[in-house]
Amino acid sequence: WSVVRGLWKGQVSSKMLSHRLQGALRDYVHSNKHNVLYKGQRKANKSREEMLCQMKQQAQLRTLDGSEQPFAHLGFKQLASSKLQKMYTTCAVVTSAGAILNSSLGREIDSHDAVVRFNAAPYKGYEKDVGSKTTIRIMNSQWYQQPDYDLFTPYINHRKNFPEQPFYILHPSFIWKLWDIVQSNTKENIQPNPPSSGFIGIVMMMNFCEEVHVYEYIPSMRQSNLCHYHEKYYDVACTFGAYHPLLYEKLLIKRMSTATEEDLKKKGKVTLPGFSKINC
Numbered sequence: 001w002s003v004v005r006g007l008w009k010g011q012v013s014s015k016m017l018s019h020r021l022q023g024a025l026r027d028y029v030h031s032n033k034h035n036v037l038y039k040g041q042r043k044a045n046k047s048r049e050e051m052l053c054q055m056k057q058q059a060q061l062r063t064l065d066g067s068e069q070p071f072a073h074l075g076f077k078q079l080a081s082s083k084l085q086k087m088y089t090t091c092a093v094v095t096s097a098g099a100i101l102n103s104s105l106g107r108e109i110d111s112h113d114a115v116v117r118f119n120a121a122p123y124k125g126y127e128k129d130v131g132s133k134t135t136i137r138i139m140n141s142q143w144y145q146q147p148d149y150d151l152f153t154p155y156i157n158h159r160k161n162f163p164e165q166p167f168y169i170l171h172p173s174f175i176w177k178l179w180d181i182v183q184s185n186t187k188e189n190i191q192p193n194p195p196s197s198g199f200i201g202i203v204m205m206m207n208f209c210e211e212v213h214v215y216e217y218i219p220s221m222r223q224s225n226l227c228h229y230h231e232k233y234y235d236v237a238c239t240f241g242a243y244h245p246l247l248y249e250k251l252l253i254k255r256m257s258t259a260t261e262e263d264l265k266k267k268g269k270v271t272l273p274g275f276s277k278i279n280c
């Protein structure tokens with residue numbers, strides 16, 4: 001709970017994590033399996049406006065387009081479009097955290113113009129707590145026809161079978177830019193692994209929406225070790241991170257938000273302005 005309270009206050013460090021999670025963090029930093037190196041500045045005390053400006057300037061959404069490999073080579077330029085351009089007024093990002101159970105947030109979530117969900121998170125049977133509207137789904141490549149290898153052939157087959165379905169692959173440069181942004185706002189060395197889908201979804205919607213409402217990313221009073229609302233699996237790493245730099249992503253999101261204490265604690269909700277509403 002000291003981590004949850006720290007997040008509510010906007011002050012956390014890895015020292016607040018359990019020994020197990022601190023150990024996992026250290027191991028990931030040492031193994032550095034993606035071989036990433038951060039050379040930029042680190043400033044952990046930027047103002048909210050400075051952080052939002054940095055986001056707007058550096059986190060422009062980018063998807064793979066057909067002119068790049070492997071698409072250029074496969075000749076699927078027309079299927080791998082890079083245009084995702086619809087704009088929305090208010091958006092909801094619904095994380096899959098167990099703590100959203102018994103929240104009764106479904107109606108509020110569905111009242112937004114667009115709703116983002118993640119991976120295989122279901123809504124059937126959970127409408128009261130998570131709503132049912134689904135505008136965008138963000139999937140990590142493990143969820144798409146099995147693991148990380150050969151993502152592209154099944155992707156192209158899918159585009160051929162469902163050419164009307166807007167279905168894109170995020171550009172690795174976008175994902176790693178987000179990692180840079182988290183590291184640049186953190187004194188400690190963060191896990192050298194991609195940010196979580198939840199963080200990617202939040203920043204993606206800042207590109208498309210005037211206002212982004214995020215549910216159960218910063219944990220509410222309902223926080224427990226239940227990993228996902230839709231399965232009986234318990235691990236606090238789902239909320240505070242082992243592989244993903246979740247603790248640091250969450251701190252950054254909290255520090256950029258205008259959440260009231262009541263929204264944070266009762267709803268697990270933070271609100272962020274979209275890029276179109278950030279002046280810098």
Ligand code: C5P
Pocket residue numbers: 095096097098118119120196197198199216217226227228238239240
């Ligand atoms: O587990 P999965 O990646 O499908 O969950 C979607 C996102 O929800 C995660 O990337 C993470 O940002 C967020 N999440 C969370 N706390 C949990 C479970 C998920 O913040 N307990």
